[in-house]
Amino acid sequence: MTRNSSPQLWLYDTTLRDGTQREGLSVSIEDKLRIAKRLDQLGIPFIEGGWPGANPKDVQFFWQLQENPLKQAEIVAFCSTRRPNTTAATEPMLQAILAAGTRWVTIFGKSWDLHVTTGLKTTLEENLAMISDTIEYLRSQGRRIIYDAEHWFDGYKHNRDYALQTLEAAIASGAEWLVLCDTNGGTLPHEISQIVQDVVKMTGAWGMGHGAWRTGKESTQSPMPKIGIHTHNDSEMAVANAIAAVMAGAKMVQGTINGYGERCGNANLCSLIPNLQLKAGYSCITEDQLTQLTEASRFVSEVVNLAPDEHAPFVGRSAFAHKGGIHVSAVERNPLTYEHIQPEQVGNSRRIVISEQSGLSNVLAKARSFGIELDQQKAEAREILQRLKDLESEGFQFEAAEASFVLLMHEALGDRQQFFEVKGFQVHCDLIEGKETSNALATVKVAVDGKNILEVAEGNGPVAALDAALRKALLNFYPQIATFDLTDYKVRILNGHTGTAAKTRVLVESGNGHQRWTTVGVSTNILAASYQAVVEGLEYGLLLQSQAEAVLKASS
Numbered sequence: 001m002t003r004n005s006s007p008q009l010w011l012y013d014t015t016l017r018d019g020t021q022r023e024g025l026s027v028s029i030e031d032k033l034r035i036a037k038r039l040d041q042l043g044i045p046f047i048e049g050g051w052p053g054a055n056p057k058d059v060q061f062f063w064q065l066q067e068n069p070l071k072q073a074e075i076v077a078f079c080s081t082r083r084p085n086t087t088a089a090t091e092p093m094l095q096a097i098l099a100a101g102t103r104w105v106t107i108f109g110k111s112w113d114l115h116v117t118t119g120l121k122t123t124l125e126e127n128l129a130m131i132s133d134t135i136e137y138l139r140s141q142g143r144r145i146i147y148d149a150e151h152w153f154d155g156y157k158h159n160r161d162y163a164l165q166t167l168e169a170a171i172a173s174g175a176e177w178l179v180l181c182d183t184n185g186g187t188l189p190h191e192i193s194q195i196v197q198d199v200v201k202m203t204g205a206w207g208m209g210h211g212a213w214r215t216g217k218e219s220t221q222s223p224m225p226k227i228g229i230h231t232h233n234d235s236e237m238a239v240a241n242a243i244a245a246v247m248a249g250a251k252m253v254q255g256t257i258n259g260y261g262e263r264c265g266n267a268n269l270c271s272l273i274p275n276l277q278l279k280a281g282y283s284c285i286t287e288d289q290l291t292q293l294t295e296a297s298r299f300v301s302e303v304v305n306l307a308p309d310e311h312a313p314f315v316g317r318s319a320f321a322h323k324g325g326i327h328v329s330a331v332e333r334n335p336l337t338y339e340h341i342q343p344e345q346v347g348n349s350r351r352i353v354i355s356e357q358s359g360l361s362n363v364l365a366k367a368r369s370f371g372i373e374l375d376q377q378k379a380e381a382r383e384i385l386q387r388l389k390d391l392e393s394e395g396f397q398f399e400a401a402e403a404s405f406v407l408l409m410h411e412a413l414g415d416r417q418q419f420f421e422v423k424g425f426q427v428h429c430d431l432i433e434g435k436e437t438s439n440a441l442a443t444v445k446v447a448v449d450g451k452n453i454l455e456v457a458e459g460n461g462p463v464a465a466l467d468a469a470l471r472k473a474l475l476n477f478y479p480q481i482a483t484f485d486l487t488d489y490k491v492r493i494l495n496g497h498t499g500t501a502a503k504t505r506v507l508v509e510s511g512n513g514h515q516r517w518t519t520v521g522v523s524t525n526i527l528a529a530s531y532q533a534v535v536e537g538l539e540y541g542l543l544l545q546s547q548a549e550a551v552l553k554a555s556s
Contacts, residue, residue, distance in 0.1 A: 006283040009246065009276060012046040012146075012179075012228065012254040013039050013269060015300065016061075017078050019260035020050075024306075031303050032061050039257070040070040042296050043285035044269075046146075046252075048076045048106060053096025062100035076146065077102045081109045081130040084122035088137035098141055105138055107131075108148035108181075109170070111163045112155030124162060128169045135173035146252075147175035148230060153187040156195055164202065171203070171225050177252055178203065178225050182241055185234030185264065189244040192231075200227055200249035228252030231267045233259060238267035243275060246282065257300045258309065270297045270315045274346050287345075294347035302507070302518075305490045314346045321351040360385050370406050372413075384412045394522055395494045395503045401520035403510075403540040404533075410543075419542045420474060421447040422535055427462045427527055440465040448477045463489060463530045470538060480512075484541045486534070487511045491526065508533035512541055 016032050019025070027035070032049070039047050049065065050058035065075050077100040082091040097105055109131040110116045116127040135145050147170040149155075155163040167178055180196060203224055229245035229252070231238040242253050253276070259268030270293060276282045277290060284290075297315040301308040310317040320343040322331050330337035335350065343350050360376055363385050367374045374381040387408060388398065398405035410416035423445035430439040442465035443456045455473040459465030467486050475481055488509035495502050506521045506529040517540050521532030 006277075006281050008251075009282045009284050010046065010228070010252040011044050011269065011273065011284055012048065012076075012252055013044045013256065014048040014078075014230075014254055014266065015039070015256040015260060017048045017050045018262065018266055019256035021262040022260045022265065025260060025304050027304055029057055029060050029064065032057075033064060034303055035257075035300055036065070036070060036073075036075065038296055038299050040073045041289075042292055043289040044073055046076050046104065047073045048078050049100075049102075051078045052100040053079070053093045059096065059100075062102065066101045074104050075102055076104045076106050078106045078108070081107055081127075081134040082137075084120055084126050084130065088133045091134075094134070094137065097138070098143075103144060104146060105143045106146040106148055106179075107134055107138070107175075108150045109134075109166060110151065110155075111149045111166050111181075112151040113159045113162050115151055115155075128165060131166060131169040132173045135170060135175055139174040145170075145173075145175045146177040146179060146228070148179045148181055150181050151183045152180040153182045153191065153195055154184060157191075167199070167203075176225055177228050179228035179230050179252060179254060180245070180250070181230040182232055182238075183230075185232030185238065187231075187241060188235070188237060189240045192229075192241045193244040193248045196227065196229065196245045196248035196250055203227065226251045228254060230254040232261065233264040233266065233268075236264075238265070239271045239275070242267045242272055243280065246276060246280070258297055258306075258312070260304070260306075268312075271313050274314050274341065278341055278345060290345060291347040302490070305492075307492065314341075315348060317351070319343070320348055363388065367409055370402075370409075372406075372409055374409075380412050380414075384409055387412060391522075395505050396520055396522050397505065398520065401507060401518045401533075403517035404519045404536050407519075407536055407540060407543070417543060417546065419448075419478065419539055422531075423447055423452065425466060425469070425531055427465060429462060442466045442469040444469040444473055446470070446473050448474065462527055463534065466527070466531055467534050470534065474538065478542055478545075480545050481538060481541070483512050484538065485511050485513075486537065487516065489530075491530075494522075504529050506530045506533045508537050510537035510541055512544070515544060517541070517544070 016035060020027055036047055036049065047070070049061055052058045052062050062077065077097050079093060079097045082088045082094065088094055110120060110127050113124055116122060116124055120127065135147065138145060149167060152163065170178060180199065182192065227250045229242050229250040231241040238259070242255065246253060253267070253272055255267035255269040255272055256265070257269055259265040273284050273293060274290065277284045294315040298308050308317070313319055320339055322338060327338050331339065335342070339350070360381060363381060364374050364376055374384070392398070407416060425442060425444045428441045440459050440462040441456065442459065442462065443454065444466065445452060445454050447453070453473045455469050457465055457468035457472050459468045471481050486508060490507045492505045493502050494505055501524055503522055503524055504526045506526070507518055509516055509518045517537070519533045519536035519540060521529035523529040523532065
C-alpha cells in the first residue's frame with residue numbers, strides 16, 4: 001500500500017545508538033543487524049547505526065551492511081564535530097565515518113555556551129569553526145548532513161543569540177537537516193512549541209542567505225534546511241514534546257523503539273508513530289507497515305533481552321485489555337466505548353481478561369495462523385486454553401515462544417509426533433581454583449524407535465554441551481539436524497525475591513538457514529529449563545522438516 005496524501009513526516013530511529021545507551025542494555029553485532037532489518041521492514045526512512053570508530057562493534061556493523069544493504073532505509077553514521085584547534089581533514093574519527101560508507105552522516109555540535117566553555121574548554125568562536133569545518137569537509141567527500149543541535153533548547157533559553165549562530169554555521173556549511181535536541185529532557189511542550197516556531201520562522205529567511213537572520217541581505221544560497229526534533233524523557237514529556245515540535249513545523253522526528261535510551265529514555269516511536277499518523281493526520285509509514293508496529297516492538301524487546309512493557313500504549317499486551325465488568329459489557333456492545341483506536345491498526349488485539357470465550361477465540365486464531373483448525377465446540381480447544389493458562393501462571397510465556405505453543409497444541413490434539421524420547425541428562429562443569437573456565441561436559445540419554453542412545457559431548461558452557469550431546473545422539477536418525485543452529489539463548493529470572501529458589505525462564509532461538517523459531521522452558525533449575533527449551537527447539541525443527549516433506553510428497 002502506498003503512502004496517502006497526508007503531510008509527510010520523516011522518521012529517524014536511533015535505537016541502535018542512543019537506545020543502546022540505556023543502562024542494562026547490550027547488543028551484539030548480530031542483534032544490531034537483526035534490529036536494523038526489522039526497522040527497514042517497518043518502513044523507517046533513517047536508521048542511525050552507531051558511531052563508527054568509537055568501538056569495533058559499530059565498525060563491523062557498518063561493514064556488514066555494506067555487503068548486505070537494507071532494502072529501503074538510509075543507514076546513518078553518527079559522530080561529533082572535530083576536536084578544538086584541529087582540522088576536520090586530519091581528524092581520525094572522521095576518517096572512520098567516511099569508511100562506514102553511508103550516504104548520510106549525522107553530526108552533533110554544541111548549542112549551549114555552557115557546554116562550549118565548560119565541557120569542550122574552548123572558545124565560542126572555535127566551536128562555530130568546528131561545526132563549519134566538520135560539515136564542509138564531509139560535504140566535500142560527498143556526504144549529506146543531518147546536524148543535531150545538542151542541548152538546543154537549554155542553549156536557546158540561556159543564550160539565544162549564540163545558539164542561533166551555531167545553526168547559521170551548520171546551514172552555511174551545507175547541513176540539510178537541523179535537528180533541535182532536548183538533550184537533558186527538561187523542556188515542557190509549550191516551550192518546545194514556541195522555540196520550534198521561532199526557528200522555523202527564522203530558517204525561512206535562509207532564502208536571503210547566510211547572516212540573513214540579522215542582516216536581511218538578499219542572496220541565493222542552498223535550499224532552506226528542514227527542521228527535526230530529538231527529545232529525551234527525563235520529565236516524562238518526550239512524546240508530548242516531539243508532537244508539539246511537529247505541530248510547530250518540525251518535519252523529522254527522532255526516537256527509539258520502546259523509548260530505550262540514556263537515563264529515562266528517548267521519545268518512544270511506538271507511541272509517536274500511531275499518534276502522529278492516526279490522530280494528527282501525518283504520513284509516517286504505510287497502513288500495512290503500521291499493523292506491524294506491535295510485532296516490531298516485541299521483537300526488539302526480545303532481541304535486547306528486556307521484558308516488554310505490557311502496559312505500554314498502543315503495543316503493550318494490556319493496551320487493549322478489559323477487566324472491569326462495566327468496561328467489558330460496554331466494549332462487547334461497541335469497542336469505541338473504551339478503545340481510542342482499533343487495536344488491529346497497530347497490530348495489537350483486544351483482550352477480555354475475564355472472558356473465557358475471548359480467551360478461546362484467541363487460541364482459535366493462533367491455531368489457524370499455524371494451519372491448525374480447532375473446533376471450539378470440542379474439548380481439545382478448551383483443554384489447550386486451560387493448559388495455556390496453567391503454564392503461563394507457572395512462568396511460561398508463549399507469545400515469545402510460538403514454537404512451544406504449536407507443540408502444546410499438537411499434544412492436546414493427540415498428534416504430536418514422537419521423534420525421540422528424553423530419558424535424562426547430566427552436566428559436569430570444570431571449576432579450577434584461580435582460573436576462569438567455561439568448559440562443560442554433558443551426558444544425555446534418549447530413545448529413538450525404542451532404541452536407547454547414550455552420548456557425551458563437550459561445550460563452551462553447560463547449554464552448549466547439552467545441545468551438542470543431543471545432536472550427536474540424534475544425528476544418525478535425523479541427518480537434517482546438522483542444518484539446525486542454536487542462534488540465541490536468553491535467561492530471565494521470574495521471581496528474584498526468592499533467591500536461589502527463583503524460577504528461571506529460558507528462551508532458545510533456533511534456525512535452519514531459512515526459518516527461525518523460539519522455544520521456552522521454565523524451572524527452578526536453570527539447566528532443566530534450558531534443556532527443555534533446547535529439546536523442543538530440535539523437536540520443532542524436525543516437525544517443520546516433516547511438514548515440508550509431506551507437502552513436497554503431496555505435490556509430486
